Amino acid sequence: MDTRNALWILGGIVLLVAVLWGLWFFLGGTGSGNNATSTSTSTQSGAQNPAATSSVMLAVLDLEGNSNGKSRGCDKVIMVPWKIATTTMPLTGALQALFALNTTTLGSWFNFIDRTNETLKFDRATVVDGTANVYLTGSLTGLSGVCDDPRAASQIEETALQFSTVQRVQLYLNNATTTLIPSER
Numbered sequence: 001m002d003t004r005n006a007l008w009i010l011g012g013i014v015l016l017v018a019v020l021w022g023l024w025f026f027l028g029g030t031g032s033g034n035n036a037t038s039t040s041t042s043t044q045s046g047a048q049n050p051a052a053t054s055s056v057m058l059a060v061l062d063l064e065g066n067s068n069g070k071s072r073g074c075d076k077v078i079m080v081p082w083k084i085a086t087t088t089m090p091l092t093g094a095l096q097a098l099f100a101l102n103t104t105t106l107g108s109w110f111n112f113i114d115r116t117n118e119t120l121k122f123d124r125a126t127v128v129d130g131t132a133n134v135y136l137t138g139s140l141t142g143l144s145g146v147c148d149d150p151r152a153a154s155q156i157e158e159t160a161l162q163f164s165t166v167q168r169v170q171l172y173l174n175n176a177t178t179t180l181i182p183s184e185r
Helices: 003-026 090-100 151-161
Strands: 053-062 070-072 075-085 120-128 131-138 168-173 176-178
Touching: 053 090, 053 151, 070 151, 075 090, 075 151, 090 120, 090 151, 131 151, 151 168
Parallel strands: 131 168
Antiparallel strands: 053 075, 070 075, 120 131, 168 176
């Protein structure tokens, strides 16, 4: 084999590795906690087969407003694909995954939920007549200005609204209805 053919083959291998790495990164294989472990002992994931996965969308925030995401508060909401264990309760799985993110950034997007994970926990979710009832425990912390006020609610609500069975979202904090927005309490 001559040198020119060897360089073409080596270049093709490098390109293939780069494409596969980019695909792995895009699909959430960043090593940043892409699993739907439970954050509450009372929450059941409903997984049918631990090896099987499904894709859901998690709501994160574009703080600069440069994307075409839905406007909420000072930000735009971006939906990013995320793999969870296949479940009969995808809403619960998606919210478990959102609360399991242990980073404030996901790519170039912001995850406010991580800022309050020490005190705010996802407990469970139900859907009744088109309303997703999302139960949280603890308290909302990590607020540092008026733009932070709606961020947790925005991420939770938009993650829930991706499902066709959900038309509305009602949040509960310690079993009392809430907006999670301090100025609206």
